[in-house]
Amino acid sequence: MEAVKEQGIKENQQKxxxxxxxLGDEEYGLQIGQIKEVVPTPHITRLPQTPAYVKGVANIRGNIIAVVDLEEKFGLKQEEDDSANNYTLVVxxxxxxxxxxxxxxxxxxxxxxxxxxxxANIIQDGGADQSYIKGIVKLDDRLIIMLDIFKTMSESELNGVFKNNKVTENV
Amino acid sequence: MSNKEQEYRKLFISEADANVEELETLLTQLEKSPADQKTIDSIFRIMHTLKGNAAGMGFEVISKFAHALEDLFSEIKQSKIQIEEELFTTLFKAVDTLKELVQSLSDDKLNVRYRGVQRKLEVIAENSRKAEKPQVEPTPTKKGVAKKSVSKAKKSSTVPEKEEKQQLEELQAQVHQHQAKQPKKAMTLEEEKEMITAEEKDAKKISFSDMVQVPVEKLDNLLNLVGELIIERDRLITTHEASVSRNEFNSLKRVSSDLQYSVMDVRLVQVGFLFNKFHRVVRDAATTEKKQVDLVIEGSETEIDRNILQIISDSLIHLIRNAIGHGIESEADRTGEGKEAIGKLTLSARNESEGVVIDIKDDGKGIDVEKIKKKVAQKGWVETSFLEKMSQEEIISFIFEPGFSTNDAVNSISGRGVGMDVVKKAIDSVGGNIKVQTEAGKGSVFSLILPSSMAVKSTLLFEVGHSQYAVPLTYTDAVLSLERKEVYKIQNRLMINHQDQTIETVFLKDLFFPEEFSSRTEALKSNEKWNVVLVHYNGKKLGLVVDKLLQQKEIVEKPLKKPVDFVRYVSGVTILGNGKVCLVINIPQIVQKLFNHSVNVNATAVA
Structure with missing residues (x-):
């Protein structure tokens, strides 16, 4: 049984x-099924009470969706330049x-x-950032980090930052 | 015939039409599976409703006819009548007759012959009752034997009353039709003829009701689609404005606006439908409080969006109960004050430019401002010295704070400290406003200012930091252009004077994006004029400094979706003609946040 199964996988190679x-100097990957489309970045309207990496909301084909800058979230931003963010991945x-x-x-x-x-095989030590990483793809000279994209914007994630904001605001 | 009567009549007819139609469906079902008790129960229930409604409207013929059918089904329900094919012929004929009877209400010329069918129904039911006993008799239990012997003993006093009555009816039936042994022959020849001719006359006529019942969900969906269409229209017009002549879009504009207003119109209902339910609410509340209250209803023909009416219905009940519980005095107190013994509660609705205004007015003792002050001080919400300086309006607005209640005694109607804040929230959620006027000894008026439709909001557009925002007009008081010297700095706050009122003012940009470079610091240095939008909520006023004022616009608001649905300062978004997203700012949340904050500061200062 076991052997047959393994062989099946090998033959299939499950692509x-x-x-x-x-993002920054690294390459990140998402399963293609999570991506709806890629569009030139539209005009973004800023939203109050959101962490800085939430750039705001934009109108993409009549849908109003939140737009995030993951470089900013992951601390990968080198300089204050938003000019280069030409495309928006809609997930x-x-x-x-x-x-x-x-x-x-x-x-x-x-x-x-x-x-x-x-x-799980790669990172054992805790820490919030790791939980967004679903896996690593190793190719000859490349290393691609697989993201759990929806975890980066989960409610607790956003609200946590939001509450911090509130505290500073009140001071 | 009065307007209302006609309305009820229409309502009855449309409901009865629906009932008859349902009956037909159920009967067909029953014919296929005669043993289905559920179907029989449903038919019985419908007949009962129809009978009651008809009797209530004074349509005796229909009521009696329905009664005959109900009787018959009561027998069927108890399995006293065997359901056979022959019976269905009669039943279907009866339903047809019932349908005609309902039709005859709206068509005077229609002369329905119904007696024959009705008689037949009655006969079947009677016969079943008569036949009941022989069915019981064969049971070999002792009880059955006992019963038999009793009835044979020629009505001794031990015979249960019910049975006696039944026997009486039996006798009557026998007298009525002593010549007939089978139910079928129980009709006179004339009646039978009547049935046959009726059958020949219009056997294949299908009638249609003039009303269509539509689930609200479908209307909501329709309205959403129209909203999107309007946004898309504006976008198209803006993009092609330069290249195409303006007239090109005129008919598109007209048709889409007409469509929007038609859809909105379909959703409107008369407030009377809700108001009329309040007679009972008033009666119950008055009885519990042992007070005498008359309810006067005015403007019940005013129209409002069905969803808004639904959302505020609980609030209205609460306000009515409050008026009876807190406002209107007991009979003894009233006569002592020289007022009429019976309290008067007026519920009125009217259309105004800002929307629909619903007033709940009582002629009771009014709101005790001192009592509110005491309570507020007791709760430590505001410093006592500060309270003295507050206007009556400001103090009354405390009743809408969560956890406020002046009534010490807790009862089922009022005094639980929940309610007014919930009322306030419900009104806010539809973009409405609530105002309170009160005069000691004369009574109070609670005015709900509601939009007549939720679909479009009238807003004022302005710009802050290259983004456009909209503020609903229901919350805006005025728009000011101020010189730097007209703004006072008190401690770290900015104050402006408007119509002898000192109003706190904030820079919207600093409020929304506090982590950025403060535009206030910048503005305080420069000599440019400030654009201030004065807003109000719950009696509190606030000035918002914005970069640029744009125009007034009717917008279609959409809620913020996940993952940013937690943002409180923004109630929703809309898409502008240029395709950009415009945020609709949430005045209730902003005012509450800012003022609660200052209340807290005061509280800690006292401590």
Whole structure:
């Protein structure tokens, strides 16, 4: 049984299509199914009471969605320059729809399931940031970090920052 | 015939039409599966409702006819009548007749012959009752034997009354139709003829009601779509404004606006439908409080969006109960004051430019401002010396704070300290406003100012930091352009004077984005004029400094969606003609946040 199963996987090689984009110097990946579209970044209207990495809301084909800058969130921003964020990746889950700012048009990449390493094998020590990492893809000379994109914008995440904001505001 | 009567008549007809239609469906079902008790129960229930409604309206013929059918079904329900094919012919004929009877209400020329069918129904029911006993008799239990012997003993006093009555009816029935042994022949020849001719006359006529019942959900959906259409129209017009002549879009504009208003119009209902339910509420509340109260209803034909009416209905009940519980005095107190013994509660609605205004007015003792002050001081919300300086309006607004109640005794109607804040919240949620006027000894008026439709909001557009914002006109008082020297700095706060009132003023940008470079510091240095939007909420006033004032615009507001739905300062968004997103600012939240903050500061200062 076990052997048959393994062979099945090998024959199949269970391919996975990723969308790869650059944040800071690193490459990040998302499963293609999570991405709805990629559009030139529209005008963004800022929202109050949100952490700085939430850039605001934008109108993308009649839908009003929140747009985030993950470079800012992950502390990967080198300089204060928003000029280069030319594209917005629209990601969608059952509950949430949001936009992620990227610098260049993302690429697609086919990888085998076996090439994706579970994050549990890589990182053992705790810390909030790691929980957004779903896995790592190792190719010859590349290392792509697989993101759990909706965790970055989960309610507790946003509200936590929001509450901190409130405190400073009251002082 | 009065307007109201006609309205009820219309309502009855449309309801009865629906009932008859349902009956037809149920009967068809029953014919297929005659043993289904649920279907029989449903039919019985419908007949009962129809009978009651008809009797209430004074349509005796229909009521009696429905009664005959109900009787028959009561027998069927108790399985006393075997359901057979033959019975269905009669039942369907009866339903047809019932339908015609209902039709005859709106068509005077229609002369419905119903007696024959009705008689037949009655006969079947009677026969079943008569036949009941022989069915019981064969049961070999002792009880059955006992019963039998009793009835054979020619009505001794031990016979239950019910049975006696039944026997009486039986006798009557026998007298009525002594010539007939089978139910079918129980009709006179004339009646039978009547049935046959009726059948031939219009066997295949299907009638349609003039009313359509639509689930609210579908209307909501329609309204949403129209809202999106309007946004899309504005976007199109703005993008092509330069290249195409303005007239090009005229008919598009007209048609889409007409469509929007038609959809809004469909959703309007008369407030009377809700108001009329309050007679009972008033009666119950008055009885509990042992007070005498008359309810006067005015302007019940005023129209308002159905959803708004639904949202505020609980608030209205609460306000009415409050007026009876807190406002109107007991009979003894009233006569002592030289007032009429019976209190008067007026519920009125009218259309005004800002929307629909609903007043709940009582002629009771008015709101005791001193009592509120005491309570506020007791709760430590505001410093006592500060309280003295507050206007009556400001003090009354405390009753809308969560956890406020002046009534010490807790009863089922009032005094639990919940309620007024909930009322306030409900009104806020539809973008409305509540105002209180009171005069000691004369009574109080609670005015609800409500938008007549939730679909569009009249707003004022302005700009802050290259983004456009909208503020609902229901919350705006005035727009000012002020010189730097007209603004006073008190401690760290900015104050302005407007119509002899000192009003705290904040820079919207500093409030929204406190982590950024303060535009206030900048403005205090420069000599440019300040644009201030004066807003009010719950009696509190606030000035908002903005960069640029734009125009007034009717907008279609959409709520913020996840993951940013927790933002409180913004109640929703809309898309402007240029495709950009415009935030609708949430005045109640902003005012509450700022003023609660200052109340807290005061409280800690006291401590």
């Amino acid at each position: 996975s299509q990723l969308i790869v984009f650059r 969608e889950s059952d509950e949430v729809k949001m936009g992620v700012l990227v610098r260049e048009l993302p690429n697609t990449l086919n990888v085998k399931q076996s090439q994706i390493e579970d994050s």
